[in-house]
Amino acid sequence: MVSSKDVARAAGVSQATVSRVLNNPESVRPVKRNKVLEAIQQLNYEPNLIARSLVTNNTRTIAFISGSMRNNFFIDTMDSIINLAKDRGYRTMIFFDGNESLKDIWSTVKGHMVDGVILSLVSMDDPVLEDIMNSGIPHMFLSRRPRFGGNYIEIDNRLAGELIASHVVELGHRRIALLSGELQYSTFLGRKEGIDKVMAEAGLPLEAGLVHYINTATLSEIEKVVWKMMQFNEPPTAIICTSDAMAIACMDVLLGMGLSIPGDVSISGIDDSKLAAHQSFQLTTVGHKIFEIGEIAVENLLEMIGHKEIDKKRQIVLRPELMIRRTTARHVE
Amino acid sequence: MVSSKDVARAAGVSQATVSRVLNNPESVRPVKRNKVLEAIQQLNYEPNLIARSLVTNNTRTIAFISGSMRNNFFIDTMDSIINLAKDRGYRTMIFFDGNESLKDIWSTVKGHMVDGVILSLVSMDDPVLEDIMNSGIPHMFLSRRPRFGGNYIEIDNRLAGELIASHVVELGHRRIALLSGELQYSTFLGRKEGIDKVMAEAGLPLEAGLVHYINTATLSEIEKVVWKMMQFNEPPTAIICTSDAMAIACMDVLLGMGLSIPGDVSISGIDDSKLAAHQSFQLTTVGHKIFEIGEIAVENLLEMIGHKEIDKKRQIVLRPELMIRRTTARHVE
DNA sequence: CTGAAAGCGCTAACAC
DNA sequence: GTGTTAGCGCTTTCAG
Numbered sequence: 124m125v126s127s128k129d130v131a132r133a134a135g136v137s138q139a140t141v142s143r144v145l146n147n148p149e150s151v152r153p154v155k156r157n158k159v160l161e162a163i164q165q166l167n168y169e170p171n172l173i174a175r176s177l178v179t180n181n182t183r184t185i186a187f188i189s190g191s192m193r194n195n196f197f198i199d200t201m202d203s204i205i206n207l208a209k210d211r212g213y214r215t216m217i218f219f220d221g222n223e224s225l226k227d228i229w230s231t232v233k234g235h236m237v238d239g240v241i242l243s244l245v246s247m248d249d250p251v252l253e254d255i256m257n258s259g260i261p262h263m264f265l266s267r268r269p270r271f272g273g274n275y276i277e278i279d280n281r282l283a284g285e286l287i288a289s290h291v292v293e294l295g296h297r298r299i300a301l302l303s304g305e306l307q308y309s310t311f312l313g314r315k316e317g318i319d320k321v322m323a324e325a326g327l328p329l330e331a332g333l334v335h336y337i338n339t340a341t342l343s344e345i346e347k348v349v350w351k352m353m354q355f356n357e358p359p360t361a362i363i364c365t366s367d368a369m370a371i372a373c374m375d376v377l378l379g380m381g382l383s384i385p386g387d388v389s390i391s392g393i394d395d396s397k398l399a400a401h402q403s404f405q406l407t408t409v410g411h412k413i414f415e416i417g418e419i420a421v422e423n424l425l426e427m428i429g430h431k432e433i434d435k436k437r438q439i440v441l442r443p444e445l446m447i448r449r450t451t452a453r454h455v456e
Numbered sequence: 457m458v459s460s461k462d463v464a465r466a467a468g469v470s471q472a473t474v475s476r477v478l479n480n481p482e483s484v485r486p487v488k489r490n491k492v493l494e495a496i497q498q499l500n501y502e503p504n505l506i507a508r509s510l511v512t513n514n515t516r517t518i519a520f521i522s523g524s525m526r527n528n529f530f531i532d533t534m535d536s537i538i539n540l541a542k543d544r545g546y547r548t549m550i551f552f553d554g555n556e557s558l559k560d561i562w563s564t565v566k567g568h569m570v571d572g573v574i575l576s577l578v579s580m581d582d583p584v585l586e587d588i589m590n591s592g593i594p595h596m597f598l599s600r601r602p603r604f605g606g607n608y609i610e611i612d613n614r615l616a617g618e619l620i621a622s623h624v625v626e627l628g629h630r631r632i633a634l635l636s637g638e639l640q641y642s643t644f645l646g647r648k649e650g651i652d653k654v655m656a657e658a659g660l661p662l663e664a665g666l667v668h669y670i671n672t673a674t675l676s677e678i679e680k681v682v683w684k685m686m687q688f689n690e691p692p693t694a695i696i697c698t699s700d701a702m703a704i705a706c707m708d709v710l711l712g713m714g715l716s717i718p719g720d721v722s723i724s725g726i727d728d729s730k731l732a733a734h735q736s737f738q739l740t741t742v743g744h745k746i747f748e749i750g751e752i753a754v755e756n757l758l759e760m761i762g763h764k765e766i767d768k769k770r771q772i773v774l775r776p777e778l779m780i781r782r783t784t785a786r787h788v789e
Numbered sequence: 790c791t792g793a794a795a796g797c798g799c800t801a802a803c804a805c
Numbered sequence: 806g807t808g809t810t811a812g813c814g815c816t817t818t819c820a821g
Contacts, residue, residue: 126798137808142800152806167587172567173509174798177813182506192531193730197636202525205552214564217550219538234457234505254500305501378735401704402711403736459814485790507814513796533799786820795818804809 125166126314132176133162135342140340145170152289159438165381176236184214185424187235188246191219191340195396195411197243200265203417211425213238219428220244220340226251233258241265241423246307250411261427263420264435268309275438276419283409284365286445287391289360292325295454298334300352300359300368302345309338314365314393317353333359340371360388360454367392367399374404374450376440385452395446405449412441466495478503498788509569517547519570519755521561522675523577524552528703528729529746530576533598536750537574544758546571553577553673556760566591572757574598579640594760596753598771601642607760609752613643616742617650617698620724620776624694625658628787629722633666633685633692635678635702647698648725652655666692670733673739674714675705682709686721693721693787700725700732700741707737707783728779738782745774 127145131138136155142157143151162168176182187204190197191291205215216237218228231252232240239261245252247270255262256273264275282396291299297358304311322329332355336350352359370392377384382389390424392399395410423437460478464471469488476484477492484492495501511516520537538548548571560575564582565573570750572594578585580603582630588595588607597608624632634651637644655662662669665688668681685692703725710717717723725732728743756770 124798127802138798139800139809140807141809142798146697146800154808169563169566171510171569171798172564173506174517174813175800176506177504177510177815178800180813192525192535196755198525198531215550219542223542230502231505232821233502236504264486312660329586371736402708403704455790457815460815471814472816473791475814476791479816483790488791504814507797508816509797511798512815621791683805708806791821792811793818793820795816797815797817801810801811802809805806 124171125168127168127170130159130162130168133166134158135441137377145216146350152163160382163165165241166193167364167431180236181238182214182236183212183237183420184216184277185428186216186218186232186240187240188218188220188225188232188237188240188244193342194339194366194369195371195398196266196394196411199413200243200417203295203413208425209229209420211421213425213439224290225249229255232318233260238428239263241420241424243267245269246305247260247309248307254439257285261424263424265416266310270309276416276423276441278308278409278411278441278443281317281320282315283393283443284314284319285321286317287393287407287409287441290445290447291363291389291451292321292327294361294431294451296361297327297454298333298359298361299327299329300362301329301335302348302362302364303334303336304339304365304371305336306394308339318363318365325434337369339368341368345369345372346376350380353377353382354380355378358388361451362388364390364392367394367396370406370408370450371398371404374406384450389451389452389454395443399446400448407448407451408446410444410446416441457488458501460501460503462499463492463495466499467491472707480594483642484734498761514571515547515569516545517549517570518754518761519557519565519568519573521565521577523554526675527672527699527755528600528704528731529700531732532746533750536746537754538666540751540754541758546758552586558582558720562588566593568625573760574753574757576600578602579643580640580642581640594757596757597598598749598753599643603642607756609749609756609770609772609774611742611744611749611774611776613646614650614653616726616776617647617652618654619650619776620726620742621651621654623778623780624696624722624724624784625660627694627722627784629694630660630787631663631666631690631692631694632660633664634668634696635681635695635697635706636667636669636680637672637698637702638669641672641763644698650744651696651698662789663703669680670702671741672699672701675702678702678705679709681708686710686713686715691721694784695721695723697723698738700727700729700739703739703741703783704731704737707739714750722784722787724784726776728776732779740781740784741779743777743779749774761780 127141130141144156151253174242208215209297241263243265252269306312392408399408460474463474474601541548549775574596585602601608639645725741728741732741
């Protein structure tokens with residue numbers, strides 16, 4: 124590997140001068156500057172970012188701790204984060220849940236000396252949250268957040284639940300199933316609370332056999348669960364899924380069984396991922412304005428990184444909207 | 457930030473000893489070792505990976521230069537790469553095309569001192585390819601490859617093109633349109649050659665107005681192009697797309713126009729991305745066995761990183777298969 | 790087994 | 806303007 128020392132030798136200057144033309148070109152006289160530039164070209168030199176980071180103590184990199192890309196919500200989010208960060212001169216390192224615990228991910232994130240972190244995969248009471256919030260490393264929780272404190276951006280999950288449940292109830296459905304994510308996540312807890320409220324008010328509390336908690340990292344139980352429910356004497360006429368990813372997986376199962384949507388059963392999601400709007404899905408869902416959510420997270424994070432306004436609490440709640448498309452329909456006896 | 461020096465002081469040992477318990481715990485006597493471990497806990501110490509990399513000269517990180525996640529092929533590939541690399545103890549840094557040129561991406565990749573690189577976004581004659589192949593950094597081209605040389609894994613693109621074109625021709629279609637990616641990419645060139653061959657043999661050379669080259673990074677022209685073709689006096693009865701991403705975007709447009717698939721027009725893709733198999737799409741395509749392709753790339757890359765067998769040429773061509781699903785049908789007059 | 794010391798490639802004072 | 810020097814936080818000889 125060719126280093127700045129090699130360049131210096133080739134150009135007949137000191138190594139510090141090489142560093143200068145890299146970081147502050149005007150500060151070195153054109154003649155020498157060109158000599159250096161030439162040598163850089165010649166030797167095909169590339170500065171070692173690792174070494175640079177070690178001394179500047181900043182990496183111009185943010186970390187994004189994301190859920191699986193099998194879920195289109197995370198794709199949309201990642202896309203917007205990466206692109207905006209890039210525009211602002213920051214690189215994004217991506218970390219996934221997978222088999223590692225958040226604790227382990229957090230260790231490596233810290234080890235990489237990133238300038239800030241966006242987390243979209245935390246359960247509300249994870250013990251590392253304390254660490255994260257006290258680390259001094261700028262952070263934004265995106266979508267999923269701690270039970271208490273932290274900087275976050277989310278939608279009003281309760282309202283999202285209410286909107287979708289009201290919609291389904293108003294369509295005349297009485298046997299309504301719920302596919303929920305695990306309640307240790309703020310998103311799914313809030314959404315379910317909203318749904319529960321509406322269902323209770325409508326005199327239609329959710330029946331035990333019609334409520335299922337899905338591991339949203341794998342979605343692996345969905346097929347079995349949906350298949351089983353649809354075998355009941357009185358199968359549900361509507362299935363509310365608390366994420367688009369679950370809804371889309373659910374549709375795959377139902378269509379595979381030869382059922383029609385929304386003819387036989389209405390389906391709804393929450394997230395309004397890009398994919399949900401495809402003509403082949405036209406999924407009724409509740410809208411996140413996903414692009415905003417990732418971008419707002421980045422904007423805030425970079426503010427913190429720049430101005431060191433780490434103390435200002437940033438807790439942003441967006442108002443979701445109902446997107447009625449073609450997977451939900453009036454229930455007829 | 458707490459450093460190993462702090463730990464050393466707290467544990468009453470030298471900083472070198474701290475380093476030892478981290479890298480080679482057996483080499484330090486249990487009493488001291490425990491003291492150090494305790495101090496690490498106490499201080500919540502995390503080793504600075506940046507500093508470590510600077511001296512070990514390895515990062516245990518590979519880079520993946522990928523196309524946009526708007527394309528499900530790249531999602532599937534990325535997913536398999538990240539997971540396998542993680543199992544093997546490597547982190548993956550992800551880089552996207554976006555507005556940067558491959559040259560710029562390559563600069564930053566080199567700067568990050570990654571141990572190896574997987575590239576799936578190269579055009580055949582990009583001048584940086586020479587640099588990359590001569591850099592001494594282990595690399596695998598995935599799917600898209602240089603015109604000459606390099607280590608790569610791909611499917612037999614020509615055969616893929618032949619398979620899909622034969623299928624469409626055998627279904628009785630005569631007015632066949634082609635939505636191709638840009639021919640500077642080996643994938644799209646190979647696929648089109650295969651298609652051309654079959655069409656020529658069938659006496660149905662592609663008509664000028666029915667062939668379009670799409671910027672696969674954005675897919676932005678698809679709507680206009682498809683819409684225009686379908687206004688012809690004799691619109692095509694089949695549209696062959698040389699990637700699933702194009703096919704799925706194409707379906708969105710057609711369905712949005714109120715046309716039926718495959719009733720009014722047959723659609724096919726190439727890639728066999730996971731999404732293509734969804735019941736809502738059931739896209740006829742040609743299979744990559746995507747999981748294998750990402751994994752084979754990682755396996756080979758790690759071999760090179762480990763054994764330094766950089767000289768062995770690794771040029772792997774997989775045989776694709778036709779996956780007939782429900783977007784293609786017999787053409788009736 | 791363990792401490793002292795050198796040095797990875799760079800930036801950032803500090804002199805001249 | 807430019808060279809010299811001192812680290813950034815680690816790993817890795819080299820002594821002992």
